[in-house]
Amino acid sequence: MEYFIHLIIIIGIYLILAQSFNLTLGLGLLFNLAHVSVYAVGAYVTALLATELGMGFFGCLVCSVLICGLFAIILGAISIKLKEDYFAIGTLAFSSVISALLINWKSLTHGVLGIPGIPRPEFSFLKVDFYDNINFLVLTYVLVAITFFMLYLFFNNFFARTLRAQSEFRQATKALGKNTRLTRNMSFFIASCFAGLAGSLYAYYINYIDPSSFSLTEMIFVLTVVVVGKPGSFWGCVFGTVFLVLLPEPLRFTRDVPLALEWLFGMPYPQISAIPVLGWLITPVVSFLLYASRPSVLGPMRQMLYAVILFIVVYFRREALFPVQRRV
C-alpha cells in the first residue's frame, strides 16, 4: 500500500512535468531538451531555501516557480538564434551547463553529495503537516489539479492555436498579425514555471536531492511520455505518464516467477524444470527473469526499456514530430 501511494505521488509529479513539456514540444514543436534541467533548478531552489534559510512551503514554491520562469529568457534567446533541430542541440548544451553547475558549484549545491534533510511542508495555520504520504498525496494532486486547469486553458485557447500555427509556417502566422516570438517565449515561460513547481514538489517529497536525479535519462523519460501520448494531446500525455511510470513495475515481480510456476504446476520448481521439452524451454526464461530482478540490473533494464519504446514510437510519429518548416 505504501509503495502504491508512492507510485501515485510520482505519477502526479511527472504529470506536471510532462504536461508542461507537452505545451512546448507538442503544440509548438519546440524541442526544449533543457526542460528537466529547469525542473532540477526548481528542486534545488526549494531544497536550498528550505534547508539553509528555513523558508516555508509557499515561499519555496513561489521562488522555485518564478526563478524557473526566468529561464524562459535564456530559452527564448536560444530559440531566436537556433531554429528547429539546432534549437534542440542548443538547449541540450544549455542543460549540460546546468548539470555541470549542479555538480561543480560545490559551495552552493554540495556537488554530487546533494542536499539532504529537506523537511516536508507544514501548514501551521491549519495544523497539518505532510510527513504522512497520504497527506502529501493530497497536496500533490491539489497542485496537479491547479496545473491542469491552467494548462487546459493554454491548450485550448488562442495561445495553442498560435503556437501550433507557428510550428508549421512561422511567416504565415506573422502575416496574420501574430507575434510569434512573444508566443514562443510565453510557452517557455509557462512550461518553465510548471517545471519549477514539479521540481519543488519533488524536492519536498524525496527529502534528498542530488544531480543524478536530473540526468539526460530523465529528460529522455519525459520525452518518451509525451511522444507515447501523442505530442500536443492533453489526455494522451496523462495516459503516457501513467503507462510509462507503471510499465517497469511488473519487472519487480520477476523474482516471484518460480513461486508462481510452482503454484501453477503444483510441484516444486526443480521438478518443473526437469519436465522434458517444456521445462527446458521454461528454465532459460526464468533464469533470465531472475537475473533481471537484481537491483543492479533492474535500473539499466528500465532505461533500456524506455529507450526502445522511444525509438519505436518516434519511428511511427516521425512525420508529425519533424515536419519541415515552410517558408516563403
Next chain:
Amino acid sequence: MTTETILSVESLSFAVGDLQILNDVHLHVLEGETVGIIGPNGSGKTTLFNCLSGFNSPQKGSIALKGRDISPYEPHKRAIAGLGRVFQNFGIFREMTVGENIILALESRQPIRSTFFPWSKQNRKNVATAREYLKQVGLEDKFGDKAGSLSGGQMRLLEIIRTLAFGAELFLLDEPTAGVAPKLKNNVASLIVKLQELGKTVLIIEHDLNFIQKFCTRIIVLDQGRVVLDDAPEKVRESRLLQEIYFGNASE
C-alpha cells in the same frame, strides 16, 4: 469621393550578396484599386511582396501604408496595420482544421481576455463567424476537417477568405491560381471580385493575363527586379516590350 494612396513604395532595392533582386522599384497604389503584377519567373515578384510583408529587409527605399512609414515595423505589425498576404506556396495551416484557420485570424484583433477561456462567449461567436466566412466560399461542410485535406483550389479560397476574416485592407495575392483546378479558378476570380466590391485594395501576382485582365485597373511588369511597364491592361497586352521580355527580342 477622393481616392487616397494606400501603398507607396519609393526606390526600393533589395540585394542578396552581389545579386540585385529588386532595383529601384517605385509603386503607388490607390485605395480600392486592383493591380496586377506580371513578369517572368525569377523577376522578383515574390521578393517584392516579401519586402512589403517585412520578411526581406531592403537595403534602400521606403514603404508607406496609408501614409504611415512601415519600414521599421516587424511583419506582424505590418499585418495589423492592414497588410494581408496570400502565399504562393499556400499559407494555410494544414495540421489545423479549416475552422481553426479562420478562428485564428479572427482572434488577432480581439483582446486576449475575451478569448482566454475556451468556453468564453467570444469563442462561441468566433465559431459562428468562422462558419459564415466559410459559407462564402462553399467550405462550410469542411469546418472540422484538417485544412491539409483540402484540394489546391479550396486551400486558396480558404487562405483568401482567412485574410478577409483577419481584416486586411491591402491584399497581396501571390499566384492565387497556381495549383488550382480549372473548375475552381472561377471561384477564386469571383472571390477577388467580392474583395473589390468590399472596397479592398488588391495586388495580384499572376501569369495568366486573361485571368487578371478581368479585374485589374492597372498592370505592372517586373523584369530583372525593375518595373518596366505600368499601364492599363490593354496597353500592356499590346506592348512590344512585353513580347520582348517573355519571348526575347526577335530582331536580335
